[in-house]
Amino acid sequence: MEEKACNKIMTSKEILSQLPYSEPFLFVDEIDFVDENGVEGRYTFKKTSHFYQGHFKDYPITPGVLLTECCAQIGLVCLGIYLLKGRTKTSDINENTLQIAMSSSEMEFYLPVIPGETVKVVSEKKYFRFNKLKCNVRLFNSEEKLVCKGVLAGMFKQTSDGK
Amino acid sequence: MQERYQKLKEIVQIYLPDDVSADDIQLESNFTQELNINSANLVDIVLDVEDTFDIMLENEDMDGMLTVADALKIIDTKIADK
Numbered sequence: 330m331e332e333k334a335c336n337k338i339m340t341s342k343e344i345l346s347q348l349p350y351s352e353p354f355l356f357v358d359e360i361d362f363v364d365e366n367g368v369e370g371r372y373t374f375k376k377t378s379h380f381y382q383g384h385f386k387d388y389p390i391t392p393g394v395l396l397t398e399c400c401a402q403i404g405l406v407c408l409g410i411y412l413l414k415g416r417t418k419t420s421d422i423n424e425n426t427l428q429i430a431m432s433s434s435e436m437e438f439y440l441p442v443i444p445g446e447t448v449k450v451v452s453e454k455k456y457f458r459f460n461k462l463k464c465n466v467r468l469f470n471s472e473e474k475l476v477c478k479g480v481l482a483g484m485f486k487q488t489s490d491g492k
Numbered sequence: 493m494q495e496r497y498q499k500l501k502e503i504v505q506i507y508l509p510d511d512v513s514a515d516d517i518q519l520e521s522n523f524t525q526e527l528n529i530n531s532a533n534l535v536d537i538v539l540d541v542e543d544t545f546d547i548m549l550e551n552e553d554m555d556g557m558l559t560v561a562d563a564l565k566i567i568d569t570k571i572a573d574k
Contacts (some may be wrong), residue, residue: 457541484531
């Protein structure tokens with residue numbers, strides 16, 4: 330029972346508060362589910378975002394790189410924060426000492442995402458070993474249709490002295 | 493021993509960047525400094541090594557795996573301990 334209490338699920342709020350992003354490059358609104366094996370979260374692309382002015386001219390569509398980024402922030406970083414928390418029982422993860430880097434991405438895109446649309450990211454862990462987290466990610470639109478999917482990997486480094 | 497070295501070379505080869513050739517892989521080659529393999533791909537090498545030799549590596553093994561020779565030594569030790 331004691332063991333279980335240590336590995337208590339972090340709330341969506343706790344995870345979001347540890348994210349190293351802020352506006353205008355935060356692409357997570359809410360984490361709906363997280364456990365050892367995966368995570369689900371949502372984000373609404375703001376109609377007012379500046380990139381819609383140029384992507385494309387007179388035809389605003391969310392850039393694929395930002396869909397990938399949304400998948401990475403929810404599917405890799407939020408899950409990584411949760412998994413690291415489970416492994417470091419005593420100390421809290423401090424955002425100042427969490428270093429992250431995307432190491433690979435392979436995505437396929439099927440549908441466009443228009444300004445103002447809410448998307449859901451579903452991520453399944455393939456492995457988290459030697460600081461590398463690799464996941465299968467899928468992004469769905471509000472009609473639950475698959476927008477894009479792929480495999481993302483990132484490195485997580487946590488140091489107590491900020492090294 | 494020679495066979496293990498050959499198998500290891502075949503694994504490492506997959507993760508070499510374009511500007512490093514398979515002939516550059518020597519026993520004393522440093523994975524990150526000389527073969528320009530990034531830390532993410534070094535993890536892939538370790539995972540492939542585990543599958544190929546049916547062994548498990550720990551974080552300490554990974555920390556001590558700087559060169560090809562280091563990797564071979566770890567592989568030999570793990571196989572001997574099986």
